[in-house]
Amino acid sequence: xxxxxxxxxxxxxxxxxxxxxxxxxxxxxxxxxxxxxxxxxxxxxxxxxxxxxxxxxxxxxxxxxxxxxxxxxxxxxxxxxxxxxxxxxxxxxxxxxxxxxxxxxxxxxxxxxxxxxxxxxxxxxxxxxxxxxxxxxxxxxxxxxxxxxxxxxxxxxxxxxxxxxxxxxxxxxxxxxxxxxxxxxxxxxxxxxxxxxxxxxxxxxxxxxxxxxxxxxxxxxxxxxxxxxxxxxxxxxxxxxxxxxxxxxxxxxxxxxxxxxxxxxxxxxxxxxxxxxxxxxxxxxxxxxxxxxxxxxxxxxxxxxxxxxxxxxxxxxxxxxxxxxxxxxxxxxxxxxxxxxxxxxxxxxxxxxxxxxxxxxxxxxxxxxxxxxxxxx
Amino acid sequence: xxxxxxxxxxxxxxxxxxxxxxxxxxxxxxxxxxxxxxxxxxxxxxxxxxxxxxxxxxxxxxxxxxxxxxxxxxxxxxxxxxxxxxxxxxxxxxxxxxxxxxxxxxxxxxxxxxxxxxxxxxxxxxxxxxxxxxxxxxxxxxxxxxxxxxxxxxxxxxxxxxxxxxxxxxxxxxxxxxxxxxxxxxxxxxxxxxxxxxxxxxxxxxxxxxxxxxxxxxxxxxxxxxxxxxxxxxxxxxxxxxxxxxxxxxxxxxxxxxxxxxxxxxxxxxxxxxxxxxxxxxxxxxxxxxxxxxxxxxxxxxxxxxxxxxxxxxxxxxxxxxxxxxxxxxxxxxx
Numbered sequence: 229x230x231x232x233x234x235x236x237x238x239x240x241x242x243x244x245x246x247x248x249x250x251x252x253x254x255x256x257x258x259x260x261x262x263x264x265x266x267x268x269x270x271x272x273x274x275x276x277x278x279x280x281x282x283x284x285x286x287x288x289x290x291x292x293x294x295x296x297x298x299x300x301x302x303x304x305x306x307x308x309x310x311x312x313x314x315x316x317x318x319x320x321x322x323x324x325x326x327x328x329x330x331x332x333x334x335x336x337x338x339x340x341x342x343x344x345x346x347x348x349x350x351x352x353x354x355x356x357x358x359x360x361x362x363x364x365x366x367x368x369x370x371x372x373x374x375x376x377x378x379x380x381x382x383x384x385x386x387x388x389x390x391x392x393x394x395x396x397x398x399x400x401x402x403x404x405x406x407x408x409x410x411x412x413x414x415x416x417x418x419x420x421x422x423x424x425x426x427x428x429x430x431x432x433x434x435x436x437x438x439x440x441x442x443x444x445x446x447x448x449x450x451x452x453x454x455x456x457x458x459x460x461x462x463x464x465x466x467x468x469x470x471x472x473x474x475x476x477x478x479x480x481x482x483x484x485x486x487x488x489x490x491x492x493x494x495x496x497x498x499x500x501x502x503x504x505x506x507x508x509x510x511x512x513x514x515x516x517x518x519x520x521x522x523x524x525x526x527x528x529x530x531x532x533x534x535x536x537x538x539x540x541x542x543x544x545x546x547x548x549x550x551x552x553x554x555x556x557x558x559x560x561x562x563x564x565x566x567x568x569x570x571x572x573x574x575x576x577x578x579x580x581x582x583x584x585x586x587x588x589x590x591x592x593x594x595x596x597x598x599x600x601x602x603x604x605x
Numbered sequence: 606x607x608x609x610x611x612x613x614x615x616x617x618x619x620x621x622x623x624x625x626x627x628x629x630x631x632x633x634x635x636x637x638x639x640x641x642x643x644x645x646x647x648x649x650x651x652x653x654x655x656x657x658x659x660x661x662x663x664x665x666x667x668x669x670x671x672x673x674x675x676x677x678x679x680x681x682x683x684x685x686x687x688x689x690x691x692x693x694x695x696x697x698x699x700x701x702x703x704x705x706x707x708x709x710x711x712x713x714x715x716x717x718x719x720x721x722x723x724x725x726x727x728x729x730x731x732x733x734x735x736x737x738x739x740x741x742x743x744x745x746x747x748x749x750x751x752x753x754x755x756x757x758x759x760x761x762x763x764x765x766x767x768x769x770x771x772x773x774x775x776x777x778x779x780x781x782x783x784x785x786x787x788x789x790x791x792x793x794x795x796x797x798x799x800x801x802x803x804x805x806x807x808x809x810x811x812x813x814x815x816x817x818x819x820x821x822x823x824x825x826x827x828x829x830x831x832x833x834x835x836x837x838x839x840x841x842x843x844x845x846x847x848x849x850x851x852x853x854x855x856x857x858x859x860x861x862x863x864x865x866x867x868x869x870x871x872x873x874x875x876x877x878x879x880x881x882x883x884x885x886x887x888x889x890x891x892x893x894x895x896x897x898x899x900x901x902x903x904x905x906x907x908x909x910x911x912x913x914x915x916x917x918x919x920x921x922x923x924x925x926x927x928x929x930x931x932x933x934x935x936x937x938x939x940x
Contacts, residue, residue: 317782319790320723322758326682326711335708348704351696430692434753437656437686438709439678602658602688 333444336435340422340452356417360460363410367464370399371471378475391472391486393565396493399465400500401561407554408530411504414460416525418453419508420518423597428516432600446509446597454505461497465490489565496561503553503582504529506589513596529554546572556582608635610761610793611655613666613673618650618659625650627817628664633795637787639804639811639825640797641902647817648797652763655795656681669760682710685754689765689797692750695739699725699749702738706753717756724752728782744775751779755786761793762786768803776803783807801902813905821905829896832904834865835873838890839881849880865894 343350344357370389377385389395401407426432435445469490473483507528511521532552539548549555549571559571559578569575611633618626625647642648653659655668657677665672671679693702700721707717725734728748733741738749747767754762767783768776784807786792798804804811805825812822821828839846843862850857850866853876857864866877874891881888896904 317727317729317785319727319785319792321790322716322720322723324712324716324720326757327713328711329678332709332711335705335714339705339708348701351694425694429694430688430690431694433686433688433690433692434706435709436658437681437684437688438706439681439711440709441678602653602656602686 329439329444332438332440333448336440336445336448337452337455340449341455344456353417356420359417360414360456363414364460364464366410367399367406367460368467370395371464371468374468374472374475386476390476391469391489393489393567396465396469396489397496397561397565397567399468400461400493400497401558403533403554403558407500407558411457411461411500412526412529415453415457415504415508416522418456419505419512419525420522421512422449422453422509423512423593424515424517424521427513427600433602436600436602442597442600446513446593450505450509450593453509454501457501457505458498461501462494465493465497492564492566493561496557496564499560499582500557503557503586506586506593507553510589510592510596513593547577549573550577550581553582553585556585609633610635611666611668611795613654614664616651616654616664616666617662618654619662624817626654629814629817629819631666631812631819631822633812633822634810635793636810637783637794637796637808639808640795640814641799641801641804641811642814643799645816646814648814649765650817651814652686652765652795652797655763656684656686682757683760685757685759685762687750687754687762687764687767689769691746693738693746693753696737698737699730699734699741699752702749703752703756707756710757712757720756720758721752724756725749727755728752729778742775743770744772744779747771747775747779748782751782755792758790759792761795764794764796764798766798767796768798768800780806801897805897813902825901828905829901832896832901833868834894834896835868835877836863836865836890836892836894837877837888838863840887840889842884842886845884846881846886849884849886850877853880868893 339349342348343352344360373385373389377383377389399406421428426435432445436442469486472478504525508521508525511524511528515521529552533554536549536552536555540546549559550573555571556578559569559575560582561567562569562571563575563579571578609632611631613629613631616626616629616631617624629651640648640651650659654661654666654673657668657671657673657680661674665674667673668680669683671683673680697705700718703721703725704714704717707720708714712720722734725731728751730745730748730752733745738746741749747769751762751764751767754764762783764783768779771779780803783794783796787794787807794807796804796807809824810822811825811828813820839862843859843864847857847859847864850864855866855873855876857866859865866873877891878888
């Protein structure tokens, strides 16, 4: 800093000297100084001085002082210049505090969920986001219908879309349209790359070379998918139920009457979310791309349903539906909501089958996540 | 004396009948250390072991004072690991990728974000930090991986083949950067590489493993001393000089007028001069031949094998015990 002030003082002193001092001629023949030359250039010939044009040029372009030593400043090509090193590499230490395990796990969860609507997190494909948004809106269709009925005063619509065992079951477990089209497709799109992309891109090394253990990794991936599916299935169910109460202006008694039905539907929806997530994440863990897990998930859910349906019509034995994850959930859901069964075999068989399907899926997930490498695949 | 950051005792890891690590006793001090070994030597297994990621068959060890068997999380929180292979999300930009790595280590979001910008500037990606990683060159991707490794300012950075696939300029920058991490940042580096020059440029020490066994560890300069030779250029009777050296039991290697003999001690120079005087041969030049790390690697692999474990063992080995490769038959050929 002192050097800077010294330099500044020198500059000021030099400036004062230049302004206050007398200019001296720089060429021996043209005696007048630059300032005089400016004034008297027209009369130098009359004064007997040689007219060389120099004084006029000096008057026009400068004082002439130091011109003989001046160096032209011309542009140079980059390779000829030595402009110094602009990039200065300085290692800066970081003295912050590292957080605990749950903050790290939250970072994984947030990375996947926030990525759906915010930059800087998991880059979900645009198509996935659009489909998810579309399905979310579609899932609120019954609420919209209820609102239209209430607004128009059409009792038929209100009765059709109002809260009942069938409608609560239908919101979560109806095959057509939700479990044939929307929920499986959303699940397929989400689970497509949830683990398989880590295997393909090698990003598993970034997780496991850090203090993230495989159990936490798998759990957070699972929870991420379950949370997104939960919003689509369970949040919309909740919105439908609350919306129906508000739209119809129902009171506490109605809440008590239908509360258990809602909880039954919510529990059935939770089983659906868990089952779809388990199967989907397991499929994602055994592949290296998005396509295989997505297609195989759709094939598993819809294919088993189709096969079971065909065999049922041939042999009239509903037990074949045990191979279908959707039908097992539906059967258990019917039991939980107290609906008439559409299957002939006991609901407990479906419940056991669901446990088996989930256990096998989690085993595959666990085994495959254990095989994710840090150094190389 | 520098602090010991990695220490292992009889570290053994078996995969079924295959012995990946065989009773390895390591002692690595702070600073830059190179990890050398051919493919399948056990480098990756050793790195995974040091990261606390695999169960040991037997033995014990510690990294930065934490037990590798029981405190893997603590170790990985204090280590930055730069993998050899692709490990980045192509659709993300570098800032978000590095920030996420920081968060995975336990950094706050705001700290990780700020630090991501800092380290990306440090690795030379300041201008390109908001570009998608899939548009990066190999050098830029390697730099991003390094940024991910140092985002939380670890005490130890483990780099697995950091110059893999880089051109000369990018390789030089990467090595300079790693060197700066040690010299300027005061951090330690364990650098696994097949490139001997890279290790020599960055590291002071090295350890060499082969078929799961540790065959050398110590300062590179010390280890180089085991293969010290004297190179002489003779004029007027190279054949006579060669014969004279052979008669004196010095086993010269010759290429034209240039010969190399093993430097046993300080008297070797005098003996060479005496032989030259006796044979009437001029010695135009005589100097110590500095072996490269590659020479050293070959010497250790081919001549000393498994019996040597430390640099002191190597130095105690009698140089005369080494077999000397015959000189190439073609004139003017290199040794």
